[in-house]
Amino acid sequence: MKNTRPDLITLGITAVAASFVTLVIKNFVSGEKKIRKRIPRKYNIADPQFERSMSQLLGPPILDGNRIIALNNGVEIFPAMLAGIASAKTTITFETYIYWSGVVAEQFSNALSAKAREGVKVHVLIDGMGCDCVEGESLQRMKDAGVEVEVYHLHNLSRVNQRTHRKLLVIDGRMGFTGGVGIGDSWLGNADAEDHWRDTHYQVEGPVVAQFQAAFMDNWMKTHATVLHGDAYFPAIEEQGPHRCQMFKSSPMEGSESARLMYLLSITAAEKSLRVGNAYFVPDDLVTDTLIAAVRRGVTVEVLVPGQHLDSALVRRSSRHRWGRLLRNGVRVFEYQPTMYHCKVMIIDDLWVSVGSANFDNRSFRLNDEANLNVFDREFALRECGEFLKDKENAREVTWEEWKHRPLAEKAGDAAAALLRSQV
Known part of the structure; x- marks a missing residue:
């Protein structure tokens, strides 16, 4: 009988090579x-x-009636975000690229955990490449407190090069935060030292916050495969200020x-x-x-x-x-x-x-x-x-x-x- 072992090895090598090429194409080449x-x-x-x-071409629509507060550097940004979390009554949705172990990560982990223990529905989505503590104490503490934590594309090899770089925090569907800041100690301070980064974040209230929430839901559904909806997430929002904007x-x-x-x-x-x-x-x-x-x-x-x-x-x-x-x-x-x-x-x-x-x-x-x-x-x-x-x-x-x-x-x-x- 003919020895089929070399053929099986060849087939195996071919399959592995084909899979590798497919992963490269999916991650690095767009059709x-x-x-x-x-x-x-x-x-x-x-x-x-x-x-x-x-x-209309790019959407969503530009909406009237919003109030935007610009926050400069960690000295203003983190206290405002943590105060927003502390004020939550019903829901918190939070998506971020960077979540680095350290003082800031602990502050947010403790704040989000405390709200979850109070009965607030808390949903956290972090990027698998931007987070250095996927298996760390900060995330585990949140999970133990009842926070729903999802990691974006960490184990999906066909999408590992595609990351969520969004920075979105939504409180009760009515207040939103966005900008360039991640959850990391590099943003501490007031850009007054070489290791204190210069950055700006924005606190927003008004109808456009529903678009913040929709942007979060976009990736939450891809990752958690559940739909969060209803008044707790998408309440009716009255006009709050003079700014016209879109998310x-x-x-x-x-x-x-x-x-x-x-x-x-x-x-x-x-x-x-x-x-x-x-x-x-x-x-x-x-x-x-x-x-x-x-x-x-x-x-x-x-x-x-x-x-x-x-x-x-x-x-x-x-x-x-x-x-x-x-x-x-x-x-x-x-x-x-x-x-x-x-x-x-x-x-x-x-x-x-x-x-x-x-x-x-x-x-x-x-x-x-x-x-x-x-x-x-x-x-x-x-x-x-x-x-x-x-x-x-x-x-x-x-x-x-x-x-x-x-x-x-x-x-x-x-x-x-x-x-x-x-x-x-």
Whole structure:
């Protein structure tokens, strides 16, 4: 009888190889077509058509009657979030990318556990890659107290490269928090030391909070496979303030181009000024072309990024490699000096603002689940512009001449890092 053992081994190796290739394709290669040509400019930010595009093409609708309070750095952010948790009467939903062991993680674990023991329904969704304590005491304490804790895509190999980068906290379906902050000790303090990061979060009340809740439910249903609904989660919400806004969300499962398209449409509509503050600024070719086109039609374009204090050397090098064409064509780039700059803000014509979790990089545009609060309000935009200008005072400008004459070894390192920019 013919020995079939070698055939079985060959079949096994082939199956493993095929599975590996399939996982790589699912994690790193998208089958969707990408927007490759620059979007024609047909209106500016103040034109009603821009708002219709944001509300109808990308959705959800921009809603009236919201109140937004900007919170700067951990000294303001964490007390406000913990006070919100302490005030909860019925429900708490919480989604975050980073949950790092430490003082802040313990504070949130204790606060959420206490509310669960009081009978409040508490649901926590964290990303498996962004959390360093999946099996740690903080999460176990919450589970023991009755908190429903889910970890996003940790054991799903076909989705392990797709992460939830959203930062959403909703209290009783009426108060929401979002922005750039994770649950980690790096955000403690007031950006007054090298290990105290600069960041902004936003406390929101009003009808748009229902969109916060819907964004959370989007991933909760994918992970927990249950639907949370009813008055405890989606109460009727009266108008609370003057701000008009939407909670924009994106996901590779539902159209990975949506975050990128939102940025492209916004930049294309800019008429006077465009200010971008972003922790991870690695623009692709089309975004670069769109920024340059804005400068050529008279828009002042300023980009504020981290300086030497950055948690990823690969991101810093990939970013710097992409600055050449921008600097040569009039885009101004500033590096924040005191500490890690982790804000994510775009302000256009002192009228349209986008803040939240999305970065200016491929991971946010095509791989991560993101959520941004988009605000159509001049008063809010001017306030954010003021904060941007304050941060710029603590930054140094990088010129075209300086960039062009970097040491050869630095140029080579930047170019090598840029080869991996689709994953940083």
